[in-house]
Amino acid sequence: MGLTPRELEVTHASLFAAPIRMILARTPGAMEPLKLEHVWYAQNLAPAHHQEFGQLTGVLPRQLYGMTETIAIVSYDRSQPPRPDRIGRPLPGRDVKLLDPVTRDEVTGEAPGMIAVAGTRGKDLFLEYLDDTVTTSRSFLTDDSGIEWLLTGDLAKSDEIGDLSFVGRVDDVVKVSGENVSLTEVEAVIAQAPGVLEAAVIAAPDPIRDFVPHAYVVARSGAKELDIDSLSTWAEQNLAPSARPREWHIIDELPRTSVGKIRRFKIGASES
Incomplete structure:
Protein backbone atom coordinates (compact mmCIF):
# COMPACT_ATOMS: atom_id res chain seq x y z
CA MET A 1 0.00 0.00 0.00
CA GLY A 2 1.32 3.48 -0.89
CA LEU A 3 1.82 6.39 1.46
CA THR A 4 -1.18 8.53 2.40
CA PRO A 5 -1.42 12.29 1.70
CA ARG A 6 -0.80 12.90 5.41
CA GLU A 7 2.35 10.77 5.39
CA LEU A 8 3.55 12.53 2.24
CA GLU A 9 2.86 15.93 3.87
CA VAL A 10 0.84 17.04 0.86
CA THR A 11 0.08 20.79 0.82
CA HIS A 12 -1.64 21.34 -2.55
CA ALA A 13 -4.16 19.43 -4.64
CA SER A 14 -5.81 19.96 -8.02
CA LEU A 15 -8.63 17.78 -9.32
CA PHE A 16 -12.01 17.63 -11.05
CA ALA A 17 -15.35 17.80 -9.27
CA ALA A 18 -16.24 14.16 -10.06
CA PRO A 19 -13.22 12.68 -8.21
CA ILE A 20 -13.98 14.99 -5.28
CA ARG A 21 -17.46 13.47 -5.00
CA MET A 22 -15.98 9.97 -5.20
CA ILE A 23 -13.48 10.77 -2.43
CA LEU A 24 -16.25 12.13 -0.20
CA ALA A 25 -18.38 9.04 -0.76
CA ARG A 26 -15.55 6.66 0.12
CA THR A 27 -13.94 8.49 3.04
CA PRO A 28 -14.77 7.34 6.59
CA GLY A 29 -16.75 9.94 8.47
CA ALA A 30 -14.40 9.93 11.47
CA MET A 31 -11.25 10.69 9.45
CA GLU A 32 -9.01 13.41 10.88
CA PRO A 33 -8.91 16.46 8.54
CA LEU A 34 -5.84 17.04 6.40
CA LYS A 35 -3.91 20.31 6.54
CA LEU A 36 -3.70 21.37 2.92
CA GLU A 37 -2.91 24.97 2.00
CA HIS A 38 -4.64 25.12 -1.39
CA VAL A 39 -7.12 22.94 -3.24
CA TRP A 40 -7.98 23.81 -6.84
CA TYR A 41 -10.74 22.15 -8.80
CA ALA A 42 -12.56 22.34 -12.13
CA GLN A 43 -16.30 22.00 -12.84
CA ASN A 44 -18.99 22.92 -10.36
CA LEU A 45 -19.45 21.41 -6.93
CA ALA A 46 -22.73 21.46 -5.04
CA PRO A 47 -22.54 23.69 -1.93
CA ALA A 48 -22.76 20.73 0.47
CA HIS A 49 -19.90 18.89 -1.25
CA HIS A 50 -17.83 22.09 -1.35
CA GLN A 51 -18.15 22.50 2.41
CA GLU A 52 -17.62 18.81 3.12
CA PHE A 53 -14.44 18.63 1.05
CA GLY A 54 -13.15 21.77 2.75
CA GLN A 55 -13.63 20.11 6.13
CA LEU A 56 -11.80 17.00 4.89
CA THR A 57 -8.80 18.85 3.44
CA GLY A 58 -8.60 21.69 5.95
CA VAL A 59 -9.22 24.41 3.33
CA LEU A 60 -12.16 25.33 1.13
CA PRO A 61 -11.48 24.37 -2.50
CA ARG A 62 -11.22 27.17 -5.06
CA GLN A 63 -12.53 26.73 -8.59
CA LEU A 64 -10.50 27.64 -11.67
CA TYR A 65 -11.05 27.46 -15.41
CA GLY A 66 -8.70 26.31 -18.13
CA MET A 67 -8.21 23.50 -20.60
CA THR A 68 -5.40 21.82 -22.51
CA GLU A 69 -6.08 24.13 -25.45
CA THR A 70 -5.56 27.27 -23.34
CA ILE A 71 -2.08 26.05 -22.21
CA ALA A 72 -2.44 27.63 -18.75
CA ILE A 73 -5.47 28.58 -16.66
CA VAL A 74 -7.76 31.37 -17.80
CA SER A 75 -9.59 32.44 -14.64
CA TYR A 76 -10.10 31.54 -11.00
CA ASP A 77 -12.43 32.40 -8.15
CA ARG A 78 -11.05 35.21 -5.99
CA SER A 79 -13.98 35.20 -3.53
CA GLN A 80 -13.30 35.17 0.20
CA PRO A 81 -14.28 32.58 1.22
CA PRO A 82 -14.23 30.63 -2.05
CA ARG A 83 -17.61 29.91 -3.64
CA PRO A 84 -18.69 26.57 -5.12
CA ASP A 85 -20.23 28.13 -8.24
CA ARG A 86 -17.61 30.61 -9.52
CA ILE A 87 -14.70 30.39 -11.93
CA GLY A 88 -14.09 34.08 -11.30
CA ARG A 89 -12.53 36.71 -13.52
CA PRO A 90 -9.80 36.24 -16.13
CA LEU A 91 -6.17 36.56 -15.10
CA PRO A 92 -4.17 39.60 -16.25
CA GLY A 93 -3.27 39.11 -19.89
CA ARG A 94 -6.25 36.85 -20.55
CA ASP A 95 -9.10 38.27 -22.64
CA VAL A 96 -12.41 36.40 -22.45
CA LYS A 97 -15.86 37.01 -23.88
CA LEU A 98 -19.10 35.03 -23.96
CA LEU A 99 -20.62 34.26 -27.37
CA ASP A 100 -23.95 32.88 -28.52
CA PRO A 101 -23.08 29.29 -29.54
CA VAL A 102 -25.08 29.61 -32.78
CA THR A 103 -24.73 33.22 -33.97
CA ARG A 104 -21.30 33.89 -32.42
CA ASP A 105 -22.62 37.29 -31.25
CA GLU A 106 -21.47 38.46 -27.83
CA VAL A 107 -24.10 37.85 -25.15
CA THR A 108 -25.11 40.45 -22.59
CA GLY A 109 -26.59 40.35 -19.11
CA GLU A 110 -26.70 37.03 -17.27
CA ALA A 111 -27.53 34.88 -20.29
CA PRO A 112 -25.12 31.94 -20.67
CA GLY A 113 -22.66 32.07 -23.55
CA MET A 114 -19.78 30.03 -24.91
CA ILE A 115 -16.41 30.98 -23.47
CA ALA A 116 -14.06 32.42 -26.11
CA VAL A 117 -10.42 33.06 -25.18
CA ALA A 118 -8.20 35.44 -27.16
CA GLY A 119 -4.60 34.59 -27.81
CA THR A 120 -1.88 33.48 -30.18
CA ARG A 121 -1.69 29.93 -31.46
CA GLY A 122 1.39 28.12 -30.31
CA LYS A 123 2.02 30.69 -27.56
CA ASP A 124 -0.85 31.07 -25.10
CA LEU A 125 -3.29 28.93 -27.11
CA PHE A 126 -2.71 25.51 -28.60
CA LEU A 127 -1.37 25.38 -32.15
CA GLU A 128 -3.54 22.69 -33.72
CA TYR A 129 -5.11 19.26 -33.32
CA LEU A 130 -2.75 16.68 -34.79
CA ASP A 131 -3.83 15.61 -38.29
CA ASP A 132 -7.26 17.27 -37.86
CA THR A 133 -7.40 20.54 -39.76
CA VAL A 134 -11.21 20.55 -39.86
CA THR A 135 -11.64 20.48 -36.07
CA THR A 136 -8.79 22.97 -35.65
CA SER A 137 -10.49 25.39 -38.06
CA ARG A 138 -13.84 25.07 -36.26
CA SER A 139 -12.16 25.82 -32.92
CA PHE A 140 -11.02 29.34 -33.83
CA LEU A 141 -12.73 32.59 -34.80
CA THR A 142 -10.98 35.70 -36.11
CA ASP A 143 -12.85 38.95 -35.45
CA ASP A 144 -12.93 42.14 -37.50
CA SER A 145 -9.89 43.46 -35.63
CA GLY A 146 -7.82 40.42 -36.55
CA ILE A 147 -7.90 38.99 -33.02
CA GLU A 148 -8.07 35.22 -32.89
CA TRP A 149 -10.43 33.58 -30.38
CA LEU A 150 -10.48 30.00 -29.20
CA LEU A 151 -14.06 28.66 -29.09
CA THR A 152 -13.88 26.43 -26.04
CA GLY A 153 -17.28 24.73 -26.26
CA ASP A 154 -17.82 25.54 -22.57
CA LEU A 155 -20.73 27.64 -21.36
CA ALA A 156 -20.55 30.26 -18.62
CA LYS A 157 -22.54 33.22 -17.42
CA SER A 158 -21.39 36.52 -15.95
CA ASP A 159 -22.74 38.36 -12.92
CA GLU A 160 -23.00 42.10 -12.41
CA ILE A 161 -19.32 42.47 -11.42
CA GLY A 162 -17.94 40.26 -14.17
CA ASP A 163 -17.42 37.05 -12.18
CA LEU A 164 -18.00 33.99 -14.35
CA SER A 165 -19.91 30.85 -13.38
CA PHE A 166 -19.37 27.57 -15.21
CA VAL A 167 -22.60 26.18 -16.74
CA GLY A 168 -21.38 23.14 -18.67
CA ARG A 169 -20.42 22.05 -22.16
CA VAL A 170 -22.46 23.49 -25.02
CA ASP A 171 -23.81 20.02 -25.77
CA ASP A 172 -24.55 19.43 -22.06
CA VAL A 173 -27.24 22.14 -22.01
CA VAL A 174 -30.53 21.04 -23.56
CA LYS A 175 -33.96 22.53 -24.12
CA VAL A 176 -36.74 20.92 -22.08
Whole structure:
Protein backbone atom coordinates (compact mmCIF):
# COMPACT_ATOMS: atom_id res chain seq x y z
CA MET A 1 0.00 0.00 0.00
CA GLY A 2 1.32 3.48 -0.89
CA LEU A 3 1.82 6.39 1.46
CA THR A 4 -1.18 8.53 2.40
CA PRO A 5 -1.42 12.29 1.70
CA ARG A 6 -0.80 12.90 5.41
CA GLU A 7 2.35 10.77 5.39
CA LEU A 8 3.55 12.53 2.24
CA GLU A 9 2.86 15.93 3.87
CA VAL A 10 0.84 17.04 0.86
CA THR A 11 0.08 20.79 0.82
CA HIS A 12 -1.64 21.34 -2.55
CA ALA A 13 -4.16 19.43 -4.64
CA SER A 14 -5.81 19.96 -8.02
CA LEU A 15 -8.63 17.78 -9.32
CA PHE A 16 -12.01 17.63 -11.05
CA ALA A 17 -15.35 17.80 -9.27
CA ALA A 18 -16.24 14.16 -10.06
CA PRO A 19 -13.22 12.68 -8.21
CA ILE A 20 -13.98 14.99 -5.28
CA ARG A 21 -17.46 13.47 -5.00
CA MET A 22 -15.98 9.97 -5.20
CA ILE A 23 -13.48 10.77 -2.43
CA LEU A 24 -16.25 12.13 -0.20
CA ALA A 25 -18.38 9.04 -0.76
CA ARG A 26 -15.55 6.66 0.12
CA THR A 27 -13.94 8.49 3.04
CA PRO A 28 -14.77 7.34 6.59
CA GLY A 29 -16.75 9.94 8.47
CA ALA A 30 -14.40 9.93 11.47
CA MET A 31 -11.25 10.69 9.45
CA GLU A 32 -9.01 13.41 10.88
CA PRO A 33 -8.91 16.46 8.54
CA LEU A 34 -5.84 17.04 6.40
CA LYS A 35 -3.91 20.31 6.54
CA LEU A 36 -3.70 21.37 2.92
CA GLU A 37 -2.91 24.97 2.00
CA HIS A 38 -4.64 25.12 -1.39
CA VAL A 39 -7.12 22.94 -3.24
CA TRP A 40 -7.98 23.81 -6.84
CA TYR A 41 -10.74 22.15 -8.80
CA ALA A 42 -12.56 22.34 -12.13
CA GLN A 43 -16.30 22.00 -12.84
CA ASN A 44 -18.99 22.92 -10.36
CA LEU A 45 -19.45 21.41 -6.93
CA ALA A 46 -22.73 21.46 -5.04
CA PRO A 47 -22.54 23.69 -1.93
CA ALA A 48 -22.76 20.73 0.47
CA HIS A 49 -19.90 18.89 -1.25
CA HIS A 50 -17.83 22.09 -1.35
CA GLN A 51 -18.15 22.50 2.41
CA GLU A 52 -17.62 18.81 3.12
CA PHE A 53 -14.44 18.63 1.05
CA GLY A 54 -13.15 21.77 2.75
CA GLN A 55 -13.63 20.11 6.13
CA LEU A 56 -11.80 17.00 4.89
CA THR A 57 -8.80 18.85 3.44
CA GLY A 58 -8.60 21.69 5.95
CA VAL A 59 -9.22 24.41 3.33
CA LEU A 60 -12.16 25.33 1.13
CA PRO A 61 -11.48 24.37 -2.50
CA ARG A 62 -11.22 27.17 -5.06
CA GLN A 63 -12.53 26.73 -8.59
CA LEU A 64 -10.50 27.64 -11.67
CA TYR A 65 -11.05 27.46 -15.41
CA GLY A 66 -8.70 26.31 -18.13
CA MET A 67 -8.21 23.50 -20.60
CA THR A 68 -5.40 21.82 -22.51
CA GLU A 69 -6.08 24.13 -25.45
CA THR A 70 -5.56 27.27 -23.34
CA ILE A 71 -2.08 26.05 -22.21
CA ALA A 72 -2.44 27.63 -18.75
CA ILE A 73 -5.47 28.58 -16.66
CA VAL A 74 -7.76 31.37 -17.80
CA SER A 75 -9.59 32.44 -14.64
CA TYR A 76 -10.10 31.54 -11.00
CA ASP A 77 -12.43 32.40 -8.15
CA ARG A 78 -11.05 35.21 -5.99
CA SER A 79 -13.98 35.20 -3.53
CA GLN A 80 -13.30 35.17 0.20
CA PRO A 81 -14.28 32.58 1.22
CA PRO A 82 -14.23 30.63 -2.05
CA ARG A 83 -17.61 29.91 -3.64
CA PRO A 84 -18.69 26.57 -5.12
CA ASP A 85 -20.23 28.13 -8.24
CA ARG A 86 -17.61 30.61 -9.52
CA ILE A 87 -14.70 30.39 -11.93
CA GLY A 88 -14.09 34.08 -11.30
CA ARG A 89 -12.53 36.71 -13.52
CA PRO A 90 -9.80 36.24 -16.13
CA LEU A 91 -6.17 36.56 -15.10
CA PRO A 92 -4.17 39.60 -16.25
CA GLY A 93 -3.27 39.11 -19.89
CA ARG A 94 -6.25 36.85 -20.55
CA ASP A 95 -9.10 38.27 -22.64
CA VAL A 96 -12.41 36.40 -22.45
CA LYS A 97 -15.86 37.01 -23.88
CA LEU A 98 -19.10 35.03 -23.96
CA LEU A 99 -20.62 34.26 -27.37
CA ASP A 100 -23.95 32.88 -28.52
CA PRO A 101 -23.08 29.29 -29.54
CA VAL A 102 -25.08 29.61 -32.78
CA THR A 103 -24.73 33.22 -33.97
CA ARG A 104 -21.30 33.89 -32.42
CA ASP A 105 -22.62 37.29 -31.25
CA GLU A 106 -21.47 38.46 -27.83
CA VAL A 107 -24.10 37.85 -25.15
CA THR A 108 -25.11 40.45 -22.59
CA GLY A 109 -26.59 40.35 -19.11
CA GLU A 110 -26.70 37.03 -17.27
CA ALA A 111 -27.53 34.88 -20.29
CA PRO A 112 -25.12 31.94 -20.67
CA GLY A 113 -22.66 32.07 -23.55
CA MET A 114 -19.78 30.03 -24.91
CA ILE A 115 -16.41 30.98 -23.47
CA ALA A 116 -14.06 32.42 -26.11
CA VAL A 117 -10.42 33.06 -25.18
CA ALA A 118 -8.20 35.44 -27.16
CA GLY A 119 -4.60 34.59 -27.81
CA THR A 120 -1.88 33.48 -30.18
CA ARG A 121 -1.69 29.93 -31.46
CA GLY A 122 1.39 28.12 -30.31
CA LYS A 123 2.02 30.69 -27.56
CA ASP A 124 -0.85 31.07 -25.10
CA LEU A 125 -3.29 28.93 -27.11
CA PHE A 126 -2.71 25.51 -28.60
CA LEU A 127 -1.37 25.38 -32.15
CA GLU A 128 -3.54 22.69 -33.72
CA TYR A 129 -5.11 19.26 -33.32
CA LEU A 130 -2.75 16.68 -34.79
CA ASP A 131 -3.83 15.61 -38.29
CA ASP A 132 -7.26 17.27 -37.86
CA THR A 133 -7.40 20.54 -39.76
CA VAL A 134 -11.21 20.55 -39.86
CA THR A 135 -11.64 20.48 -36.07
CA THR A 136 -8.79 22.97 -35.65
CA SER A 137 -10.49 25.39 -38.06
CA ARG A 138 -13.84 25.07 -36.26
CA SER A 139 -12.16 25.82 -32.92
CA PHE A 140 -11.02 29.34 -33.83
CA LEU A 141 -12.73 32.59 -34.80
CA THR A 142 -10.98 35.70 -36.11
CA ASP A 143 -12.85 38.95 -35.45
CA ASP A 144 -12.93 42.14 -37.50
CA SER A 145 -9.89 43.46 -35.63
CA GLY A 146 -7.82 40.42 -36.55
CA ILE A 147 -7.90 38.99 -33.02
CA GLU A 148 -8.07 35.22 -32.89
CA TRP A 149 -10.43 33.58 -30.38
CA LEU A 150 -10.48 30.00 -29.20
CA LEU A 151 -14.06 28.66 -29.09
CA THR A 152 -13.88 26.43 -26.04
CA GLY A 153 -17.28 24.73 -26.26
CA ASP A 154 -17.82 25.54 -22.57
CA LEU A 155 -20.73 27.64 -21.36
CA ALA A 156 -20.55 30.26 -18.62
CA LYS A 157 -22.54 33.22 -17.42
CA SER A 158 -21.39 36.52 -15.95
CA ASP A 159 -22.74 38.36 -12.92
CA GLU A 160 -23.00 42.10 -12.41
CA ILE A 161 -19.32 42.47 -11.42
CA GLY A 162 -17.94 40.26 -14.17
CA ASP A 163 -17.42 37.05 -12.18
CA LEU A 164 -18.00 33.99 -14.35
CA SER A 165 -19.91 30.85 -13.38
CA PHE A 166 -19.37 27.57 -15.21
CA VAL A 167 -22.60 26.18 -16.74
CA GLY A 168 -21.38 23.14 -18.67
CA ARG A 169 -20.42 22.05 -22.16
CA VAL A 170 -22.46 23.49 -25.02
CA ASP A 171 -23.81 20.02 -25.77
CA ASP A 172 -24.55 19.43 -22.06
CA VAL A 173 -27.24 22.14 -22.01
CA VAL A 174 -30.53 21.04 -23.56
CA LYS A 175 -33.96 22.53 -24.12
CA VAL A 176 -36.74 20.92 -22.08
CA SER A 177 -40.11 22.43 -22.99
CA GLY A 178 -38.27 25.58 -24.07
CA GLU A 179 -36.20 25.90 -20.87
CA ASN A 180 -32.42 25.53 -20.72
CA VAL A 181 -31.34 22.65 -18.49
CA SER A 182 -27.68 22.03 -17.63
CA LEU A 183 -27.08 18.29 -17.33
CA THR A 184 -23.92 19.05 -15.32
CA GLU A 185 -25.91 20.98 -12.70
CA VAL A 186 -28.54 18.23 -12.49
CA GLU A 187 -25.80 15.66 -11.89
CA ALA A 188 -24.32 17.74 -9.07
CA VAL A 189 -27.68 17.90 -7.31
CA ILE A 190 -28.47 14.20 -7.69
CA ALA A 191 -25.01 13.30 -6.36
CA GLN A 192 -26.07 14.81 -3.01
CA ALA A 193 -29.04 12.47 -2.63
CA PRO A 194 -28.79 9.98 0.27
CA GLY A 195 -27.07 6.75 -0.74
CA VAL A 196 -25.76 8.09 -4.06
CA LEU A 197 -22.07 7.83 -4.94
CA GLU A 198 -22.28 9.60 -8.29
CA ALA A 199 -24.67 10.27 -11.14
CA ALA A 200 -24.75 10.97 -14.85
CA VAL A 201 -27.62 12.55 -16.72
CA ILE A 202 -28.29 12.33 -20.43
CA ALA A 203 -30.85 14.02 -22.68
CA ALA A 204 -33.40 11.65 -24.16
CA PRO A 205 -35.66 12.66 -27.07
CA ASP A 206 -39.26 13.37 -26.10
CA PRO A 207 -42.14 13.95 -28.56
CA ILE A 208 -43.69 16.68 -26.40
CA ARG A 209 -40.81 18.36 -24.52
CA ASP A 210 -38.07 17.97 -27.22
CA PHE A 211 -35.72 16.41 -24.66
CA VAL A 212 -36.00 15.18 -21.07
CA PRO A 213 -33.32 14.20 -18.54
CA HIS A 214 -32.66 10.52 -17.80
CA ALA A 215 -30.51 9.78 -14.73
CA TYR A 216 -27.99 6.97 -14.24
CA VAL A 217 -27.02 6.55 -10.60
CA VAL A 218 -24.30 4.59 -8.78
CA ALA A 219 -24.94 3.70 -5.14
CA ARG A 220 -22.48 4.40 -2.36
CA SER A 221 -20.64 1.38 -1.06
CA GLY A 222 -22.43 -0.01 1.99
CA ALA A 223 -25.51 2.14 1.44
CA LYS A 224 -29.00 0.71 1.52
CA GLU A 225 -30.41 -0.32 -1.83
CA LEU A 226 -31.36 2.78 -3.76
CA ASP A 227 -35.06 3.36 -4.17
CA ILE A 228 -36.22 5.11 -7.33
CA ASP A 229 -39.27 6.59 -5.59
CA SER A 230 -36.97 8.20 -3.01
CA LEU A 231 -34.72 9.56 -5.75
CA SER A 232 -37.74 11.02 -7.52
CA THR A 233 -38.87 12.68 -4.30
CA TRP A 234 -35.37 14.11 -3.80
CA ALA A 235 -35.47 15.53 -7.33
CA GLU A 236 -38.88 17.11 -6.72
CA GLN A 237 -37.52 18.83 -3.62
CA ASN A 238 -34.23 20.02 -5.14
CA LEU A 239 -34.68 20.52 -8.88
CA ALA A 240 -36.88 22.71 -11.08
CA PRO A 241 -39.63 20.76 -12.87
CA SER A 242 -37.86 20.91 -16.24
CA ALA A 243 -34.64 19.52 -14.73
CA ARG A 244 -36.17 16.50 -12.98
CA PRO A 245 -35.25 13.15 -14.56
CA ARG A 246 -38.14 11.37 -16.25
CA GLU A 247 -36.36 8.01 -15.98
CA TRP A 248 -33.96 6.58 -13.40
CA HIS A 249 -31.42 3.78 -13.93
CA ILE A 250 -29.28 2.30 -11.16
CA ILE A 251 -25.97 1.00 -12.55
CA ASP A 252 -22.72 -0.41 -11.16
CA GLU A 253 -20.32 2.24 -12.47
CA LEU A 254 -20.04 5.15 -14.89
CA PRO A 255 -17.76 5.08 -17.95
CA ARG A 256 -15.01 7.69 -17.66
CA THR A 257 -12.11 9.21 -19.54
CA SER A 258 -8.56 8.89 -18.24
CA VAL A 259 -8.97 12.16 -16.27
CA GLY A 260 -12.26 11.16 -14.68
CA LYS A 261 -14.76 12.92 -16.93
CA ILE A 262 -18.01 11.05 -17.52
CA ARG A 263 -18.53 9.69 -21.04
CA ARG A 264 -22.25 10.32 -21.46
CA PHE A 265 -22.36 8.92 -24.97
CA LYS A 266 -21.18 5.57 -23.62
CA ILE A 267 -24.04 5.51 -21.11
CA GLY A 268 -26.62 6.11 -23.79
CA ALA A 269 -25.10 3.45 -26.02
CA SER A 270 -25.03 0.87 -23.23
CA GLU A 271 -28.71 1.36 -22.48
CA SER A 272 -30.00 1.62 -26.05
